[in-house]
Amino acid sequence: MQTELEGMKELIVEQKKENENRQKSLAKKETELTNKAKELKIKDRDLASLETQVKNNIASARTPIVATLSTSKSNQSAKANNNESASPSANPTARANGNAAIAAGYRVLGTPYVWSGKSPGGFDCSGFVSWAYGQAGYSIPSSTSGLAGIGTKVSSSNMQAGDLVFFNTYKTNGHVAIYLGGGQFLGAQSSKGVSVVSMNNPYWKSRFTGHVRRLN
Template identity: 50%
Template sequence: MLKKVIFTLTTATVVGLSSTLFTGVAHAETIEDLESQQSQIQEDRDAIKADLSDAESEIADVLIELEELNKEIERVDKALKENENKMDETQDKISEQEAEVEKLEEEIAELEEAIEKRYEILKERAISLQQSGGEITYLEVIFGAQDFGDFINRVQAVNKITDSDTSLIEQQEADKKEVETKQDEVVSKLDDLKEMEVEIKGMLATIEEQKSENEVKKDDLKEKEDNLVAMKNELEVEDSKLATLEKDVERSLSTATSPAPNTTVASASVGTDSKSDNNNVTRTSGSGGVSTAINAGFNHLGTPYVWGGKSPSGFDCSGFVSWAFAQGGISIPSSTSALASTGSKVSASNMQPGDIVFFDTYKTNGHVGIYLGGGQFIGAQNSTGLAVADMTSGYWADKFSGHVRSVR
């Protein structure tokens, strides 16, 4: 992954030396040295661009993985919900079956009690057939007949009574067996439901485990995405620094090869004592010029936005621009209104790293920053503090007025 990323460390070192490399007089470097530096910078930028391409490709892959994982998490959540509903239904049915079993047990107990009572009655009647005494027995009924016809009638009556008792007992036994059979069916169903409950619990535990694993994967992918995005941002910043350095080398080469160099511009680039023809621009000695101004803010990214702030403890937009150029030995105003007429006007199509760019926010030219190249600028934003932002799309593209000033 990103085999060339280590190259950015070299790049950072080169950029860190940029202010030193170009603070001396341009012709102190030989043309061969400058061309060698230019070639090295181009190689460094090519390596960074390759790393950027790799990072963007990996970010795209991670986003695809995240999308697929989110779909899988949705499926797992759906399965979890369905099984939870199934568990609720099963537990409700178990409660119903347990109540049914309890009811059948009560019915069986009542039938057994009724059969027992009936047995006692028959037992007493059977005993009374062999005993005499207080109660009229079946024999007394039969032998008390007046004639043979009456005897036959009495025998038939006694048989009906005994047959009725026998039939009642048989029916009670049949009812008991029916209830017991029904109880067996309900108990069997209850056992099946309890077995299903165990299976569903196991499924729920498995699904919960899958859900936890997916969430861990999601966190890992998100962290990977954040790291790749941070790396991409760092690479873009380094590329912007190299672009600035490359421009400085080109200007130095131009100065070294020019038969009649423009001493005003040269002195401006290296920070010698002179006055520029540009409005409100003063240069002092020993500074490093525009290159230093461009790079000055990178060590202070994240510095909070402070209204009227003009130091690394807190910047507002114009205060940062003024402070950054002061690090390069260039004195310019610290208000947006004054900066809007500082230096010379440049068309947006020709702006170069180190130019001052303006945005129409709460007013015309209400926000200001330093152009880095590649469609990016650095500035103190009231929402993020000191940061690098893209002015080719989104909010800043909408607010960019096209007003650009150069203090070279």
């Protein structure tokens, strides 16, 4: 009986140790689950913020922008000499089409970058711009060299949402995107695909020389 009691004591001790180990394991798993829950909450909050931002940008892009005419003779003379618009576009239809192109672009945010891509399956920069304006009823070139000469040249100080902005990357005017206003542009970037980027980003700021075109 003494031997049996000692065996039972050893069994109880082993079971106690096993229970303690299980409790430690459960506590560790509980901590891991708590941390994961916190991470998911943060991700959900970030996604909600991004969704709100995208919705606001789309609403802004779809809001008609009131165009005004400049009656200044000096401005008209400068425009004739430099082939630049010294004031906002006076064509409401062109402005509405620019907004429609932006709205189309937002619908394909995140589309991967594909060299020579011209469809929602994959875009390069000029292919994206050509496609977006195609959704707005414009038939424009799908190369940066072709896009660099369309419409009207605009001073960078008068940029408006819907204007085409060019950057000197691997060549002069090697990258093109659609200006959104507020110092941001929408385009197909080789690293991020179709995305919204700040003009103040050091990389793009150093490559923007002020070449802007406005579709009439």
